[in-house]
Amino acid sequence: xxxxxxxxxxxxxxxxxxxxxxxxxxxxxxxxxxxxxxxxxxxxxxxxxxxxxxxxxxxxxxxxxxxxxxxxxxxxxxxxxxxxxxxxxxxxxxxxxxxxxxxxxxxxxxxxxxxxxxxxxxxxxxxxxxxxxxxxxxxxxxxxxxxxxxxxxxxxxxxxxxxxxxxxxxxxxxxxxxxxxxxxxxxxxxxxxxxxxxxxxxxxxxxxxxxxxxxxxxxxxxxxxxxxxxxxxxxxxxxxxxxxxxxxxxxxxxxxxxxxxx
Amino acid sequence: xxxxxxxxxxxxxxxxxxxxxxxxxxxxxxxxxxxxxxxxxxxxxxxxxxxxxxxxxxxxxxxxxxxxxxxxxxxxxxxxxxxxxxxxxxxxxxxxxxxxxxxxxxxxxxxxxxxxxxxxxxxxxxxxxxxxxxxxxxxxxxxxxxxxxxxxxxxxxxxxxxxxxxxxxxxxxxxxxxxxxxxxxxxxxxxxxxxxxxxxxxxxxxxxxxxxxxxxxxxxxxxxxxxxxxxxxxxxxxxxxxxxxxxxxxxxxxxxxxxxxx
DNA sequence: GTCTATACACCGATAGAC
DNA sequence: GTCTATCGGTGTATAGAC
Numbered sequence: 032x033x034x035x036x037x038x039x040x041x042x043x044x045x046x047x048x049x050x051x052x053x054x055x056x057x058x059x060x061x062x063x064x065x066x067x068x069x070x071x072x073x074x075x076x077x078x079x080x081x082x083x084x085x086x087x088x089x090x091x092x093x094x095x096x097x098x099x100x101x102x103x104x105x106x107x108x109x110x111x112x113x114x115x116x117x118x119x120x121x122x123x124x125x126x127x128x129x130x131x132x133x134x135x136x137x138x139x140x141x142x143x144x145x146x147x148x149x150x151x152x153x154x155x156x157x158x159x160x161x162x163x164x165x166x167x168x169x170x171x172x173x174x175x176x177x178x179x180x181x182x183x184x185x186x187x188x189x190x191x192x193x194x195x196x197x198x199x200x201x202x203x204x205x206x207x208x209x210x211x212x213x214x215x216x217x218x219x220x221x222x223x224x225x226x227x228x229x230x231x232x233x234x235x236x237x238x239x240x241x242x243x244x245x246x247x248x249x250x251x252x253x254x255x256x257x258x259x260x261x262x263x264x265x266x267x268x269x270x271x272x273x274x275x276x277x278x279x280x281x282x283x284x285x286x287x288x289x290x291x292x293x
Numbered sequence: 294x295x296x297x298x299x300x301x302x303x304x305x306x307x308x309x310x311x312x313x314x315x316x317x318x319x320x321x322x323x324x325x326x327x328x329x330x331x332x333x334x335x336x337x338x339x340x341x342x343x344x345x346x347x348x349x350x351x352x353x354x355x356x357x358x359x360x361x362x363x364x365x366x367x368x369x370x371x372x373x374x375x376x377x378x379x380x381x382x383x384x385x386x387x388x389x390x391x392x393x394x395x396x397x398x399x400x401x402x403x404x405x406x407x408x409x410x411x412x413x414x415x416x417x418x419x420x421x422x423x424x425x426x427x428x429x430x431x432x433x434x435x436x437x438x439x440x441x442x443x444x445x446x447x448x449x450x451x452x453x454x455x456x457x458x459x460x461x462x463x464x465x466x467x468x469x470x471x472x473x474x475x476x477x478x479x480x481x482x483x484x485x486x487x488x489x490x491x492x493x494x495x496x497x498x499x500x501x502x503x504x505x506x507x508x509x510x511x512x513x514x515x516x517x518x519x520x521x522x523x524x525x526x527x528x529x530x531x532x533x534x535x536x537x538x539x540x541x542x543x544x545x546x547x548x549x550x551x552x553x554x555x
Numbered sequence: 556g557t558c559t560a561t562a563c564a565c566c567g568a569t570a571g572a573c
Numbered sequence: 574g575t576c577t578a579t580c581g582g583t584g585t586a587t588a589g590a591c
């Protein structure tokens with residue numbers, strides 16, 4: 032967690048405060064633009080697009096409102112510039128590349144754990160942008176869809192590919208790869224969502240990213256049941272064409288044991 | 294300009310359309326109020342609080358704007374009424390009660406699967422409210438915090454209690470219960486989020502709730518690693534001093550047994 | 556109860572001085 | 574490049590007729 036909410040006290044009317052530690056002199060064009068973007072991202076991430084006024088942005092950035100519109104023709108342009116800047120980077124490529132070694136070794140724990148750490152780290156150090164993404168997702172903004180396509184979705188497909196490989200190698204059970212990928216991304220992302228949105232006070236569970244990533248990986252790979260109960264459990268999945276042979280087997284074993292269902 | 298926000302077909306000016314199938318006659322006071330709340334919930338859930346105007350609400354509800362303010366003193370009051378109505382119901386109590394049987398039998402699969410189904414079903418049939426909750430979470434609305442406290446958090450604690458019980462019975466591994474609970478709620482909730490917010494077209498994975506609940510349960514309880522690799526790495530002690538050792542061990546073992554390949 | 560008409564603050568965006 | 578001043582439009586909320 033970083034400088035997420037450092038609300039400098041409200042600006043005295045008529046005088047523009049600096050929120051960035053700059054000395055107050057003139058800034059180069061590019062720098063000023065970047066400053067506006069930074070402030071806008073923080074405000075948009077806190078109050079949403081329509082909940083933030085260009086006046087507030089200008090004020091907190093220490094410039095007049097006209098300056099904002101000199102750099103960005105419309106408010107929407109400013110919003111898009113923020114999303115565009117980061118959302119389209121497609122950082123997933125780098126992140127996945129860094130896992131290449133672990134993948135080749137078939138080190139599942141390192142692959143999953145590394146991936147989770149990447150996601151958690153990103154959210155922790157770019158909280159504002161993560162919140163902004165949620166806002167834009169709810170609005171159905173087209174730039175979120177681009178982010179989804181180029182990052183989350185690509186990561187899911189990447190993960191599916193790896194899972195499929197490992198299934199063929201006999202290391203992973205024969206379940207639908209996308210279900211596995213979603214389960215793991217779900218654990219990870221939800222953990223971040225709780226930390227930065229749902230319960231920022233971390234009153235329920237506050238653990239370092241590395242440990243969270245490892246625990247989730249452990250759960251994904253080996254589950255939480257002890258060996259003693261490993262054979263029993265699970266109700267029968269309704270008929271699905273797909274290959275769920277492993278599940279079916281455990282179902283068959285479990286069949287004798289129960290009269291379940293509620 | 295700023296029309297990126299999913300534009301529902303604009304209402305023809307001058308005449309108020311009915312969006313709820315009512316015939317257009319007068320309504321009783323309570324009914325009218327309910328009608329306004331329903332429309333408002335849909336609009337708020339799509340465009341957010343500040344992104345929705347009282348004019349739009351009145352128009353789509355088929356009444357004049359003044360009527361809205363007769364029933365609700367302010368826009369915020371209307372917003373709060375919606376959240377208050379559902380968020381404070383504390384439905385978790387009922388949901389958990391329904392699992393009592395499975396709990397007493399120690400049928401872990403039924404407990405987890407039932408819980409997941411409850412959550413997934415709720416989101417599927419109350420999509421608008423789920424989206425509204427996300428909006429209110431992002432703006433840190435106090436009524437979301439109440440929802441969080443009375444529902445999600447209570448569910449997490451409930452789950453933790455059950456997990457702890459089962460750990461003492463030797464059925465579940467000795468991990469931090471809250472981590473397990475979060476992992477499972479995470480899989481489930483993220484699945485819903487993808488379905489209703491991130492990727493409503495369901496282009497990646499579209500499976501019925503029952504199957505999703507069962508697959509996630511299976512993963513949580515038994516993991517995705519095959520038996521061949523499963524037994525060799527789980528010796529996790531409760532000691533959390535480093536947490537690394539276990540994972541590292543399994544990594545080392547897994548790395549060695551590589552190359553077997555199909 | 557329901558409407559029309561309107562008050563009035565504020566928002567996004569622009570013009571033009573320095 | 575940066576400001577002050579301001580415009581037209583829209584938003585919430587209210588008054589008062591029917």
